[in-house]
Amino acid sequence: MDLIVQRRIKQVVKGDQNAFGEIVELYKDKVYQICFRMLWDRHEAEDAAQETFLKAFLNIHTYNQNKKFSTWLYRIATNLCIDKIRKKKPDYHLDAEIAGTEGLNMYSHLASGDQLPEDEVESLELQASIHKAILLLPEKYRSVVVLKYIEELPLQEIADILELPLGTVKTRVHRGREALRKHLRHL
Amino acid sequence: MTSCPKRIVHYMHEYLDGDIQEEAKKELKDHIETCKNCRQHFAELKKTIALVQSASHIAAPAGFTGRVMALLPREGKKVGIERWFKNHPFLTAAALFLLLMSGGFASFFSQEDNQFAFTKNSALKVENETVIVPAGTVVEEDIVVKNGDIRIEGSVDGNVTVINGDRFMASAGNVTGDIEEIDALFGRIWYEIKMVFQ
Numbered sequence: 001m002d003l004i005v006q007r008r009i010k011q012v013v014k015g016d017q018n019a020f021g022e023i024v025e026l027y028k029d030k031v032y033q034i035c036f037r038m039l040w041d042r043h044e045a046e047d048a049a050q051e052t053f054l055k056a057f058l059n060i061h062t063y064n065q066n067k068k069f070s071t072w073l074y075r076i077a078t079n080l081c082i083d084k085i086r087k088k089k090p091d092y093h094l095d096a097e098i099a100g101t102e103g104l105n106m107y108s109h110l111a112s113g114d115q116l117p118e119d120e121v122e123s124l125e126l127q128a129s130i131h132k133a134i135l136l137l138p139e140k141y142r143s144v145v146v147l148k149y150i151e152e153l154p155l156q157e158i159a160d161i162l163e164l165p166l167g168t169v170k171t172r173v174h175r176g177r178e179a180l181r182k183h184l185r186h187l
Numbered sequence: 188m189t190s191c192p193k194r195i196v197h198y199m200h201e202y203l204d205g206d207i208q209e210e211a212k213k214e215l216k217d218h219i220e221t222c223k224n225c226r227q228h229f230a231e232l233k234k235t236i237a238l239v240q241s242a243s244h245i246a247a248p249a250g251f252t253g254r255v256m257a258l259l260p261r262e263g264k265k266v267g268i269e270r271w272f273k274n275h276p277f278l279t280a281a282a283l284f285l286l287l288m289s290g291g292f293a294s295f296f297s298q299e300d301n302q303f304a305f306t307k308n309s310a311l312k313v314e315n316e317t318v319i320v321p322a323g324t325v326v327e328e329d330i331v332v333k334n335g336d337i338r339i340e341g342s343v344d345g346n347v348t349v350i351n352g353d354r355f356m357a358s359a360g361n362v363t364g365d366i367e368e369i370d371a372l373f374g375r376i377w378y379e380i381k382m383v384f385q
Binding site for chain 1: 203228235238240258
């Protein structure tokens with residue numbers, strides 16, 4: 001797969017957009033997932049994911065082809081999401097009604113997605129609690145927790161993505177885990 | 188839990204990261220067996236991880252790729268033409284055949300063929316169609332390599348041009364002039380014409 005990716009990237013560098021389409025196909029789910037778990041909003045996540053790919057395309061010349069492409073791409077995605085979180089510190093409460101709607105809260109927002117099959121709806125409340133706990137984390141812990149436990153990346157790769165020393169990533173994972181524990185222990 | 192040493196919690200995290208020393212692991216195990224609070228703490232951490240990992244995986248929405256592609260700036264004409272050639276080798280071949288017939292270029296091309304050629308210089312080494320600039324040597328002229336690769340381990344004081352081949356730079360390698368790779372589209376088309384008429 002790496003070989004295909006490298007070949008496609010060479011074509012993209014020459015300006016071939018079809019080759020870039022294949023790259024988007026390969027990575028869209030991973031990138032979208034990072035954005036969604038960081039932002040917890042389908043529309044914002046899609047915007048962020050699209051922006052990630054646009055940025056990647058426009059800056060493909062700065063990508064060092066000796067390094068892993070996914071690391072570079074995920075770095076763009078996490079940086080974008082962290083920027084968005086910082087810009088507007090949202091106060092998400094799943095139980096809170098969405099402004100201008102009646103009886104529509106974040107649970108229904110979650111349920112509106114067609115990705116969730118019927119039998120998973122029951123665990124929706126649990127899912128929402130988990131997500132709420134993730135969202136309560138400050139963004140520096142949130143990014144490592146998302147990359148470690150949702151994308152299931154090794155610690156070293158997370159350090160490469162976030163451009164942090166391995167020790168810092170470990171500390172953040174530890175603190176993130178402790179913070180999550182406080183919110184989730186009673187479930 | 189106030190009486191428990193702080194390192195126990197630290198060990199728990201090391202354990203969860205999968206990089207704990209054997210001795211620490213043993214100490215953690217022994218401690219957890221006797222201390223109820225720490226046992227609970229550890230269990231809660233493990234449960235937390237399981238919960239976070241159970242968050243259902245989601246896929247990008249339908250039509251995502253199309254929307255991204257629509258955002259990209261319009262691609263240059265050159266690339267479109269190049270891709271058209273690649274996708275329509277037969278038409279390309281037919282068109283080129285007519286061109287060659289009328290132009291009488293045939294003899295010109297058969298000589299120019301796919302021969303491996305490079306600038307003669309006593310400092311260069313050759314290995315399986317790869318020209319090597321050996322480590323520690325300095326080549327003081329421009330180098331042209333045709334239909335082959337070049338590996339630069341030493342230094343080149345001049346320009347490097349690679350036609351229809353690849354360039355590999357060793358980390359110690361150094362080129363003072365310009366480096367150019369020409370991936371001859373024409374060469375590929377010519378190859379395809381030959382395949383059609385074989």
